[in-house]
Amino acid sequence: MHLSISMRILGLLLMLFSTTLLAPLVVALLDDDDTVASFLGALGLTFAAGLALWLPVQHVRHELRIRDGFLVTSLFWTVLGIFGALPLALTETLQLSPMEAIFESISGLTTTGATVITGLDHLPRSILIYRQLLQWLGGIGIIVIAVAILPMLGIGGMQLYRAEIPGPTKDRKLTPRIAETAKALFTVYVVLTGVCALAYYVAGMSGFDAVAHAFSTVAIGGFSTHDSSMGYFDSNTILLICSLFMTVSAMNFGLHFLALRRRSLGNYRQDSESRFFLGVLLTGIAITCSYLIISETLPLGDSLVHGLFQTVSIATTTGFATQDFSVWPTFLPMLLLMFSFMGGCVGSTAGGIKAVRTMLICKQGIREMKQLVHPKAVIPLKVGRRRVDAKIISAVWSFFAVYMFVFVTVMLLLMATGLDFLTAFSAVAASLNNLGPGLGDVAANYAGINDTAKALLCLAMLLGRLEIFTLLVLFTPMFWRI
Numbered sequence: 001m002h003l004s005i006s007m008r009i010l011g012l013l014l015m016l017f018s019t020t021l022l023a024p025l026v027v028a029l030l031d032d033d034d035t036v037a038s039f040l041g042a043l044g045l046t047f048a049a050g051l052a053l054w055l056p057v058q059h060v061r062h063e064l065r066i067r068d069g070f071l072v073t074s075l076f077w078t079v080l081g082i083f084g085a086l087p088l089a090l091t092e093t094l095q096l097s098p099m100e101a102i103f104e105s106i107s108g109l110t111t112t113g114a115t116v117i118t119g120l121d122h123l124p125r126s127i128l129i130y131r132q133l134l135q136w137l138g139g140i141g142i143i144v145i146a147v148a149i150l151p152m153l154g155i156g157g158m159q160l161y162r163a164e165i166p167g168p169t170k171d172r173k174l175t176p177r178i179a180e181t182a183k184a185l186f187t188v189y190v191v192l193t194g195v196c197a198l199a200y201y202v203a204g205m206s207g208f209d210a211v212a213h214a215f216s217t218v219a220i221g222g223f224s225t226h227d228s229s230m231g232y233f234d235s236n237t238i239l240l241i242c243s244l245f246m247t248v249s250a251m252n253f254g255l256h257f258l259a260l261r262r263r264s265l266g267n268y269r270q271d272s273e274s275r276f277f278l279g280v281l282l283t284g285i286a287i288t289c290s291y292l293i294i295s296e297t298l299p300l301g302d303s304l305v306h307g308l309f310q311t312v313s314i315a316t317t318t319g320f321a322t323q324d325f326s327v328w329p330t331f332l333p334m335l336l337l338m339f340s341f342m343g344g345c346v347g348s349t350a351g352g353i354k355a356v357r358t359m360l361i362c363k364q365g366i367r368e369m370k371q372l373v374h375p376k377a378v379i380p381l382k383v384g385r386r387r388v389d390a391k392i393i394s395a396v397w398s399f400f401a402v403y404m405f406v407f408v409t410v411m412l413l414l415m416a417t418g419l420d421f422l423t424a425f426s427a428v429a430a431s432l433n434n435l436g437p438g439l440g441d442v443a444a445n446y447a448g449i450n451d452t453a454k455a456l457l458c459l460a461m462l463l464g465r466l467e468i469f470t471l472l473v474l475f476t477p478m479f480w481r482i
Contacts, residue, residue: 002065004057006072011057013076014050014083018043021087023133028126035091035126042086049083067479074471077462081106084134091127099451106458108134110465111349113222113319113436114457116447120227125208128225132215138465139219139249139349140189188256193218196245203237217242218249220349222319222436231322236305239322243312250316250344251277272383273345277355284311284339288332295329315339317351319436326443333439337426340435351434351464353403360388360396402468407432410460417453427453431460 025039084105088096096104100116107114108131120128197214201207209225216223226232230242248256251274255267268274289307292298298306306322313320314336326333343352360383367381381388407428414424423440427449430438441448446457463471473479 002060002068003071004060006068006075007053008057008060009072010075010079011050011052011054013072014053014079015047016050017080017083017137018046018050020133020137021046021130024087024126024130027129028124031125033124033126034093035087035124038087038090039126039130041090042083045086046083070470070473070479074462074466074474077109077466081109081458081462084109087130088127091124094123094127097451099454100447103446103454103458104131105134106461107436108221108223109138110434110461111135111138111219111221111317111351112431112434112461112464113216114430114438114442114446114461115223115436116445116454118227118445118447120225121232129208129212131223132212132221132225135219135221135223136193136215139221140186184257185253188253188260189218191260192245192249192256196241199241199245200238203241204235205233205238209233213242214245217245217318217320218349220246220249220316220318220344220351220434222313224320229321230309236301239305239309242320243309246312246316246318246320247278247281250318250348250350252345252347253349254347270384273356273359276359277342277345280339280342280355280358281312281315284315284335287335291330291332292328297329311336311339314435314437315342317343317433317435319430321437324443326437326439337429337435337439340429340433343433353400353433357396357399359383360393361400363388364393364397399468402472403432406460406463406468406472410456413456414453417450417456419449419453423449427457428460431457432464434461434464 021039021043025036025043028035028039082102082105085098085101088094088104089098089101094101094117096116103114104116106112113135117123193214196217197210200210200213205213212225213230215221222229224230224232230239251268252271255271255274258267259265285308288311289304292303292307293300297303309320309322310325312318314325317340325336340351341353342355342358344350345355360381363381363383367379370379371377381393410432411424411428414427415421419427420440423438423442426438426440427442427446430436430442437443446454
């Protein structure tokens with residue numbers, strides 16, 4: 001492992017990220033609001049820090065190894081979360097403590113969507129678009145975007161790409177060169193965002209709201225420019241459009257790329273994970289809508305629209321809201337929260353354990369029951385027509401075990417800070433699954449919890465976004481051995 005090359009890449013990426021502050025800075029200048037100095041200061045500090053890291057090692061040339069990829073990925077997301085908090089911390093009207101600013105920044109970058117800010121309707125547009133931009137960049141993964149540019153700077157990107165893109169089984173190399181792969185995914189991401197923004201605008205959103213909500217919809221983020229989230233627009237058409245794009249964005253972007261290139265939807269029908277994901281999603285929608293109708297919580301039409309929208313929003317780990325689902329009757333709030341554990345498909349912008357892992361766990365459970373009935377039979381585990389290697393099953397169960405250990409540990413630590421069980425449980429679920437809204441004291445926002453709890457949830461959000469192992473591997477002695 002070469003720390004010098006890692007510092008060089010980190011410096012370059014920080015300087016690259018500083019340029020993204022230009023967009024909200026332009027908005028601030030056009031609106032002549034009080035955030036101009038905040039964005040200028042943040043841009044200067046971020047660029048200077050990146051330059052300071054890059055200059056001493058600018059001429060270093062080494063082959064980037066897989067351990068370097070893990071280190072750069074983890075460091076960048078952590079460091080970026082801190083530097084991304086600068087505009088929020090420097091804006092006096094927000095009145096955010098350093099911990100609150102970091103929490104908001106990491107929540108945006110990891111596309112979690114948990115917020116400590118209230119009064120969104122009265123905030124400067126520059127701050128609002130900055131929050132949405134954080135999620136948009138985090139959605140595709142700032143590292144994946146960067147590997148399309150880094151080859152021009154003399155840095156290979158395959159190790160970074162492997163460390164960033166989640167999922168146990170997908171073939172992630174869509175084109176022969178890693179830079180071309182990143183560009184292909186980025187192109188799909190931009191096109192999908194543009195189409196989503198146009199659809200919102202045609203449905204009645206303002207141009208600003210259409211672009212802002214397209215950023216957070218395609219990123220599966222959940223940040224909004226209004227306190228009442230998607231409920232602000234009071235439009236069933238907008239809710240249905242949002243539901244469609246949340247579902248599409250929670251599916252593998254590799255499939256979207258192949259569908260566009262081949263002009264065929266056959267890949268979706270053939271993909272076992274997509275079929276499983278859509279099947280679970282439809283089951284959740286049916287249960288939620290039916291119970292809302294039976295319990296007469298909402299009128300028939302509202303039960304169908306809001307039940308569908310809220311299920312899709314929570315199950316895909318987006319976190320948009322039209323109503324306070326935490327006050328829905330009996331088991332529905334917890335059921336919706338449970339759907340977020342699966343999340344979306346691998347290679348998507350969604351969080352959670354991922355549909356393919358959930359599917360393999362279910363198939364393995366069914367296989368074990370069959371094996372009990374027929375102990376001498378050889379029953380292979382298959383996905384579609386392909387036999388799943390035992391190493392993959394082992395990796396899935398290892399991930400699930402570590403995931404549950406982290407979940408319980410962080411929950412107990414949160415309870416030790418004074419949070420009640422429901423709040424702690426839902427806060428960890430919402431953070432580790434990159435969902436956002438929780439239950440109990442964090443149903444509306446996270447402003448009321450203590451700074452220690454916020455710090456723990458920041459760690460949970462990073463672990464969830466980096467799929468746990470990418471970050472945890474840095475704490476093993478073996479990783480640092482030469």
